[in-house]
Amino acid sequence: MSFRNIITVYRKELLEMLRDKRTLFTTILLPIILYPLIFVGFSSLMSRQSVKLEEKGATIAIADSVNNDTSRELIKGLEGIEFFKYLPYNAASEQLFAEKEIQAIVSITDSLGEDQLRSYKIGVRFDKSDEQGQMLIGKINRSINDSEKKVVEQELRRSGLNPNLLNMVRIAEFDVSTAQKKLGTILGMILPYLLIILLLSGASVVAADLVAGEKERRTLETLLVSSAQRTEIVVGKYLTIITIAMVNVLVNLVSLFFSAKYMASQSGLETAGVSLPLNSFLILFLALIPLATLFAAILLSISTFSRNMKEARSYEQPLLTVSMLLAMISFFPAFEFNNLMALIPIINISLLFKAVMIGDFQISHLLITIGSTLVLDVLAIWATIKLFNSEGVLFRTEDDSSIKSIRSNKRSFFNPYNGLVFFVIALVLLFYLGGSMQKQDLAKGLVQTQILLIALPVLLTLRLLKQNSKEVLRLKAPRLKEIILVPFMAIPAAILVSLLSQLIDHFFPFPSEYLEQLGRLFQMKMPLWQQFLVIAVAPGICEELMFRGFFPRFFEGKSKSTTVWITALLFAAFHLDPFRFVPVFFLGLLLGYLTIRSGSIYNSMLSHTINNGLALVLVSFADKPWMKYLSSGGDALRIWLAIPALIIFSGALYLFHRVSKTEENS
């Protein structure tokens, strides 16, 4: 890779972008004029609106069914409100209210309490969804409060009591939040969202142009036949996207900063000792860089994959939508920023921004945020370079747009598209039906889920398609040697996976409700053998039928290992559990390997059953003395177990790989 070539590509792309009027307009000109317009226009409009609303007042019908001194006093108070007009309540009032000719109906009623005290109820009917309604209820409330005080004072005086009794308890508010901090809170809510969206939209315009645009204008081949390496081209273009996106954000921030400053000085906030936090703006800008690199890499791979700009823009759309939703997290107050959140792209930056604007953030969150973003970043660039080396992607013709070709590939039912559809349906069923089945009786629900929602659909589908279930699902007897080796893999694997879970728990502690939920599983009141059937045998059979028998058939073709990887991913996703995703994924890899390598699903069924059974054993015998050597309480295994587990597992895996050798896979 030559740095010089990267710079050459980078400089040329920038030059081209600068010559493109559209890019220039959206990234630089638009923000410069937009914010002043929004701010100035908005603020003058706002103040005009509220003045007008005040002056509009309200017309109110009053029904006074008490008509004594007190009620008259209350009405007198109401009548003192500026711009309010009153009508006596009569037959026409309801009609007028419905037509919004009058905006509220106030009724005064009284009642005698147990202690012979007269109390008054003031009913106000109004429309709170209406601005005028919100205004009038505020004013009526204040007026009634004032009047009430007066009336009660009179009453106290009449009974010979000191009217100051009313003021016996009072709240004194001392608001320690400075105006500065309040401003930070508001900016912390809006800015992250705004910046992330700006960043993405700026980057996406450029990215679509850089590769898909070159394909469209037929210049990509010119570049590819030159002696520049693909990696150099990718990196040069990638830097271009980052630069333009960041310039776009910078121009936006500067324009926003000065517009907001202008508005603050106009409204007198500035003189009240509030200043816009310039250094927070700076930190925000810097924190955006990792995100910019991630977006750039993803957008570049989308652009590389697309045949033309239009296609690129349409593939970008889901990314934009998802990012927008994730970025919105800053609008929710009290979203805790923890280590797990710091791992999720966009959400982490959004929350980080908020923390920065309010003025307290943890350095560990910052580091995890940047670190995880960079990891994804490297993955995305690597994918882009891969795409850039794939002639099928670079020279995709009209009719093999990948998604369409998957769909049109109707040669058999077992194609990836149908596989995904089936998976999604199964997932939805599990989520809705499975959840409600397990609500009443957990054990029965679990078994029902396994049989009715997992195994049955698979068997029915195969029956409907007149497929040979035995062959499709690999219901073939395993070799003796294989089945003997399986426990030697399943047990160590279960231990390793469990240790992995512990490790994850260490860094991203499982929420306690989650653990409770999980614990429920092992506290079913039934004999151990029944528990074993529910927890180990049923999933071992049913889930295997679906994930090792059925699904691999949809994703055959590329290579056996791809099939195993994809089904393991689906298997992990199927558990709908972010905390167990990684462990379950590894388990899925092993199970997939066992079946596909040996051609017999019974191997993975046994392995799955042993795996689940082991968890049950650990919990059930937790209080036995010999457990002390293996576990340090609960289901936390001792770490030294990893070493023998790893050794036994590797050995057994090696042997299994040898004995399962067939003509087909040798």
Next chain:
Amino acid sequence: MIEVMNLVKGFPKKDGSTYYAVNDVSFEARDGEIVCLLGVNGAGKTTTMRILSTVFKPISGTARIQGWDIVKDPQKVRENLGFLSGDTGLYNRLRPREFITYFGRLYGLEQRQINQRIDEMADLLDMKDFMDKKIDLLSSGMKQKVSIVRSIIHDPPVMIFDEPTSGLDILTARNIVSFIRSCKERGKCVLFSTHIMREAERLADRIVMIHKGQLLANGTLDDLRAESGASDLDDVFVFYVNRQNQDMELKHNEF
């Protein structure tokens, strides 16, 4: 020097089978020689050349450019190759000088060398007055000249031009034809494609005919005339096409 050895290239068809656009083609072009790849539309000329340019990978077979293998050393191949086809477009937002300089730099040339080459070429191809206009505003002949200069800015020993004169007027075409001749005189190896028989006749030292992805004939104009017994190149071409069809029919009948 170009050596093409049993090149095969296919594209997946909609029904999942493969369409062979180039099927077992072998030929070579030596230094100081102009070889013409002759064939009708869709014969597989562009596909063959794209494989040589390393943007496509062959299914089987290979080729060497200046001794470098196109599959194993694509980088070296590109350094030794000037490539031009209908699909190597120009950056419309740049000016010819910027465009050519860009590629010159990617080939590792210094600014001084690039300027010198540009001046030389601009003289030769008569393109002085549009070197600093936007490419967007150029005519197709002007663009083609810019493309040619772009493709050989690094003075490669091997040049591959796919239909270099297509869509150009006679004067511009002659200009380019004589330029290709001058390359040969400087000892370069030139492979160009066309379906215009007259151009092949005028320029080529040797003619490689392909049809439906397969090699029809390979030899000097005189050889081909002698074998086919026709004098007009059109007739020569038709002769070989007919012979291929007969062969295929024969093969077909054997079953």
